[in-house]
Amino acid sequence: MESPLPGNSSSDLKMVIEGLIRGREFTRRLKEIINKPLGGEVATIMAEGLVGKIMDSFSETLSVINSDDVRVVGTPSSSPEDNYSSGSCKSSTLKDRRGCYKRRKTSETNIKESSDLVDDGHAWRKYGQKQILHATYPRHYFRCTHKYVQKCQASKQMQKIQDNPPLYRTTYYGHHTCRAFPRVSQIILDSPMDGDSNSVLLSFDQNVNHNYPLNSYNNDPTFPSIKQETKDEVLNFYPKIEDQIQSSSSDYFLPAANDDRLTPATFEASGSHMTAVVLSPDVMSSGVYFSCTTTTSNDNLEIGIDFEECLCNFEGYSL
C-alpha cells in the first residue's frame, strides 16, 4: 500500500497517532474518576491532572499536524484536477455547456457515518440530488461554496442510510484549497501550550446555531439542509477575509505556524450540552478533527474528549 501521507514523514503520522492514543487513554482514566460517586479532593486533583495531560496531547498532536500538510485517508492524487476524467467540453457558450462536465474518477475520499448531521465547518453549496438505485433515501451532492471564486475542488455527498435511529453517510472528495476558514462565531483559545492546563477559555456566541435547520423548501423532509454561511460569521474572526478573497492573497488567513490560538473551531450548543470541534487549518479538508464535549450540570463541569473519530481516520494505514 502506498504511503497515506505523501509529503509527510511517517514519523509525524506516528506522533499524531501516538498522541491520539495517549489522549484516549487519559480520557478513559478521567471517565473512571468521574464515574466514581465519591471521589473527594484527591479525585478532583487527579482529574485536573488528566485534563492537563489530555490538553497536552491535543496541543502536541495539533502542532505536528499544523507543521505539515497531513493527508489522512484515501488514495493520493497529484492534483485536484487529477480526480476527474478529461471532459469533452468544446463549446464555450453558457448555453452549450449544459451537461458538459468532468466526471469524477476514483479519487481521494473520506467516508464518515454519524447519527446526526454535524456541521463540518465548511461552506457547502448543494448542486444536486439523486435517487440512487436500491437506496431508500436520495443522495445529496455538495460542492465547496468557493469552488469558482477560489477554485476549491472539495465536494461531498450526503445520504441518509437509516431512519430509526437516523444514520447519515457523508463522503468527502478532494481537499479544500479555499482560504475561507470554517464558520466560527468568536473563539478565544488561551493556549494550553504555556503549561497552564486550566487556562483554556472558549468564548462563543450562543445565538449562532450551527446545527442543520430544516429548510422550508427542501423537498426531502428526511434530510435537513445545510445551514448557509453568513458573511458576518466569517468576518467576526477574520475581519479582512473578504478583502483578501478579492485580492487573492494566499497567506493572510493562515494562522502563524503552531499558533494554536488561531486554530479554527466550531461549536454546537443545545441546552447544557456544548460540543467544540477544533480543526487544524492544514488538514481540515482531510476530515481530521478533535472533538471535545463539555457538559455542565449545576456546579459540575464534565469534559470528554473524543479521540475515536481521529483514530478512525488513521485506521488501515501502517506506519
Place this chain on the structure above:
DNA sequence: AGGATTTGACCAAT
C-alpha cells in the same frame, strides 16, 4: 435583487 436550492436534462462510465 442577489444568492441558494430544486429538479429535469445531459453525459460518461459500466
Place this chain on the structure above:
DNA sequence: ATTGGTCAAATCCT
C-alpha cells in the same frame, strides 16, 4: 441500456 454525477434554468428565500 442503465446508473451516477453534474449542469443550469426555474424557483424560492432573505
